[in-house]
Amino acid sequence: MKNDLKYILLTFILLVGTLTAGAVGLAATGVSGEESQQVEDELAVRVDSVMQQEEREDKAFDPKRTIFEHLGDEYGWTIIGKVTIPLPVIVRDNGGEWYFFSSSRLADGKTYKGFHIAGEGAYEGKIVGVDATGDEYRPCDFSITKNAFSVMISGLITMLIVFSLVRFYKRKKFKAPRKGMGGLEMIVEMLYKEVIVSVLGKESKRYAPYLLTLFFFIFVSNMMGLIAVFPGGANVMGNMSITLVLALCTFVVINVSGTKEYWKEIFWPDVPMGLKCPVPLLPVIEIFGVFTKPVALMIRLFANMLGGHLIVLVLISLIFLFSVMGQVVLGVTAVFSVLFAVFMNLIHVLIGFIQAYVFMLLSTIFIGLARVRKVKS
Template sequence: MKQKLHIAGLLAILFLTASTVSASNPGSDSQELNAKELISEHLADSYEWHIVSNGNTHIAVPLPVILYSKTSGWHLFSSSHFHHGSASYNKFEIASEGKYKGKIVETDTNGNISRPLDISLTKNATSLLFASLLLILIIMGVARLMKQDPMKPRKGFPGMIEMLVLSISDGVVKPSIGKDYERYTPYLLTVFFFIFTNNLLGIIPIFPGGANVTGNIAVTFVLAIITFLIVNLTGTKEYYKEIFWPDVPTWLKIPIPLMPIVEIVGTLTKPFALMIRLFANMMAGHSIVLGLTMLIFITVSLGPTLNSTMTVLSVIFTVFIDVVELLIAYIQAYVFTLLSAVFIGLARIEPHTHKEKMSKPGQAA
């Protein structure tokens, strides 16, 4: 019975996803569907949180727009004034093409287009705040429950959270960093649950899910930079010695600092790898799900028989990829945390000790 409910739930989610894709392209029956453009629009950030469309009727949550113009100063208004990008407001509009496509631009009296300072609360930013608040409520609630009886074994959701905390703390952070691992445990646990929560919300196609937070390179860039700063600001003297004066032949360090340059480049490639790995995997997962869903609408013009066959295949493969995405949501959070812990551990190395004195004959070793 439970398996049937799970399958029904997945099919319902898929139906809602398909309905959203179909509704967002009202002319799909009369013109060719541009799959590439449609996927890009769904992955991109926006100034409103779209929920559903029915023909020309759109239901969306408007978000606050905060702009600063060099000519007219600060502006604060609702994104509903743009009417889905088809209108302008106070000389501001959402560009439909060009290098500022999808962004708010300002047109002056001479017709020149410029980009104002934009600190608006977009869909991804709102989802990020929502996920952070949800995570705080969950962790604080579980922590309060644990304080009531710390020795009592937990089941259900609190037990799952406890299992995840212990698996990251004892299975990842402690063996990767070493003796002072407790100093970095709060940050690494926060990173893991933050990424995991946003990954799960991104899989859900309906409000308040569906935002591409961890598939946004700006978010992964900030996370990677934080890890980079922690690694290099808390590194030991031995860590910096191995960077600027590594234990290699002198001719590799003087007169041309070949090995120090290689080591410095290595410190920069580590956060770059963190950023790209998380960004690319999550964006690719969303793209695959959207592409499989759109097979239903792409094959409409090929006849009912072929379209029905492709619809069944689309449902099967999309449900399968959604299940895989659940696993990837955990794996990517785990890998980011693991690599961050390894990089921190490499920066906490102690001076190397060598036994230079050999035991003399007849003397105990």
């Protein structure tokens, strides 16, 4: 019991710490060169002075822009202020030539080899080239952006976690793992025995690797997204491109493993003739359903993760929005915002787990539905 409390306290302190760091980071995007601070009240005072400075410079805080900057992708990985980890940019221009250079060459609106990061407009924040007529165009962009890099880190961490369990099993074959490893095994066992085996039965060995990888990758990415500083903090699962790939994989797995019975139920379901013959009403609905299933998966995960990040960012932004009303209001807002943000982050830990679980669970069920056999009557 005492140990539990210790852990909870530790988590709380860590979250407060990371959030404070995040808030400072947010402040630093407005004003560069500010040092990071830990104590909230100090932060509030400092932010106040920062805001006054900003007002002097006639550069008001724009919460919408700041929030979406934080949620969106970028070419380098901004840690704090101007401190950015450069990431590789890989683009192909109109002429079919490939370019490979560091993102630091494009920082501060610089142009390198005819490419620059677009400002306002259709391609805002993206790398664009200028063609012969002087118009901006979007090159074929394979850059390893912040999100792509974050996905790689999450993949590596997932691998590390899973292989640690494999190594444990190889070394101590018939020993039950304890502590962290025990928790990991408990999750694997829960997913495998309670979900995969109970839905897929004999075929579970065939689909378990995909489903377990899916769960652990989503879960690790979600948890990484909660860490405000460098290796984490990217809004990975709250990005449609990422969830699109996962949904696409599930879509492929579902339809590749579809049995004859599955396809028959789609194109020629067992309903009265009127519903399918002159006007193929039910087949159309069924075909529509084939696509809506993965799309629902995609949107669900995306919206949940985006929502969590958004709430925390909005709460932190409140500090800056209220700062114009004086120091007392600012201080109170800072304390309450951070407290609420910590609360939301804790809930987000839960949501991160649940969404990974739901994505996996529904994938399992859809695969199970695609593996239907004709019931012998």
